[in-house]
Amino acid sequence: AQSVTQLGSHVSVSEGALVLLRCNYSSSVPPYLFWYVQYPNQGLQLLLKYTSAATLVKGINGFEAEFKKSETSFHLTKPSAHMSDAAEYFCAVRLFGNEKLTFGTGTRLTIIP
Amino acid sequence: KAGVTQTPRYLIKTRGQQVTLSCSPISGHRSVSWYQQTPGQGLQFLFEYFSETQRNKGNFPGRFSGRQFSNSRSEMNVSTLELGDSALYLCASSSAGLAGNEQFFGPGTRLTVL
Numbered sequence: 001a002q003s004v005t006q007l008g009s010h011v012s013v014s015e016g017a018l019v020l021l022r023c024n025y026s027s028s029v030p031p032y033l034f035w036y037v038q039y040p041n042q043g044l045q046l047l048l049k050y051t052s053a054a055t056l057v058k059g060i061n062g063f064e065a066e067f068k069k070s071e072t073s074f075h076l077t078k079p080s081a082h083m084s085d086a087a088e089y090f091c092a093v094r095l096f097g098n099e100k101l102t103f104g105t106g107t108r109l110t111i112i113p
Numbered sequence: 114k115a116g117v118t119q120t121p122r123y124l125i126k127t128r129g130q131q132v133t134l135s136c137s138p139i140s141g142h143r144s145v146s147w148y149q150q151t152p153g154q155g156l157q158f159l160f161e162y163f164s165e166t167q168r169n170k171g172n173f174p175g176r177f178s179g180r181q182f183s184n185s186r187s188e189m190n191v192s193t194l195e196l197g198d199s200a201l202y203l204c205a206s207s208s209a210g211l212a213g214n215e216q217f218f219g220p221g222t223r224l225t226v227l
C-alpha cells in the first residue's frame with residue numbers, strides 16, 4: 001500500500017521568500033507523484049506531476065518539485081512567494097494502472113505581507 | 114474544453130435521508146473517481162468508474178454507492194445519511210489508460226447533514 005506524509009499542517013512565509021512544502025511517500029513500487037492546490041470553496045488544481053521522467057519537475061505558477069528516491073521525498077518549492085499563493089496544498093501518490101490517488105493531509109500556506 | 118462539472122454545488126439534508134450527486138466529466142474522459150473531503154479525515158477515495166464498471170473502491174460502508182452512464186456521466190448516492198457524511202464531495206475525471214495521466218477535479222458538492 002502507498003501513503004503520503006506532509007510535514008507541517010501550516011506554513012507561513014513572507015511575500016518574496018522561498019516556499020518549501022515537504023512531502024514524503026511510501027510505496028512498494030515506483031509511484032507517480034502529484035502536487036495539487038486548493039483555494040477556498042474550490043476543487044483541486046494540479047500544480048505538477050512526476051511520472052518517472054525527469055526528477056526535477058516544473059509546474060504552473062513558478063512551482064517546482066524534485067523527486068528523490070533515496071529520501072522518498074517530493075518537496076514542493078517556489079523561489080519567491082506571492083500573495084496569491086495562499087491556499088492549501090496536497091501531495092498525492094498513485095500507482096501505475098490505478099486511478100486511485102492517495103493524498104497527504106495537506107499544508108495550509110499563509111503569505112505574510 | 115469544458116471542465117468537470119458537479120451538481121448541485123450545495124446541499125442540505127437531514128439524518129436518515131438519501132442524496133444523489135452528479136458529475137459530468139471532461140469530454141472524452143472515460144474514468145470518473147469520487148473523493149470525500151472532511152476536516153478530520155482529509156481527502157479519501159470513494160470509488161472509480163470506467164466504461165460503466167466500478168474498477169476500484171475505497172473503504173466506505175455500503176451506504177455509499179455510485180454508477181456511471183454510457184456517456185461517462187457519473188452519480189454517487191448516499192443512503193441513510195449520518196451527521197458524519199457532511200463533507201465536500203469531489204469528482205475527478207481522467208482519460209485513463211495512459212501512464213501518468215492526470216485527474217481533473219470538479220468544484221465539488223458541499224453536503225451538510227443536519
